[in-house]
Amino acid sequence: MKSDALRGHLDAMILAVVESEPLHGYGIIEALALRSGGELDLPTGTVYPSLRRLEAAGYLVSSWSEDTGRRRRTYRLSAAGRRALKAKRQEWAAFxxxxxxVIGHA
Structure with a gap:
């Protein structure tokens, strides 16, 4: 999938995959790939800046966790993030x- 098609939608997709459970950055990348049937194979350089932006906006909350001896920053949805995701879902449905x-008509 072309990265241009994702512009403006990546934040909503990240919020959606974190909605059900806290995930670390690479787990978010894996969840996006899984939910998209492998169509979204996003580099860390695309996802991590979005995570920082979403956290700065108050939509995500992060904490450090240890997983198999490795420290990882884990992200979870905040109350503001849940409200933002609901709004983004409504915007997506309307869009x-x-x-x-427009394009569905022959």
Whole structure:
């Protein structure tokens, strides 16, 4: 999938994968790949700046955890992040309806 198609949607996708459970950065990358059927193979240089931006906005909260002897920053959704995700889902539904109405007609 072209990275241009993701512009403006990556934050919502990150919030969605963290919604069900806290994940570390690489776990988020793996979850995005899994949920997309392998179509999203995002580099860390794309995902980590988004994680920092989402945390600075108050949508994610992070903490350090140890996993098999490695310290990792784990991210979870904050209350503000849950509200933002709900709004982004509503925006996405409206967007896909409009675009589908335009390009879905022959």
């Amino acid at each position: 896909t309806q409009v675009v589908g109405g």
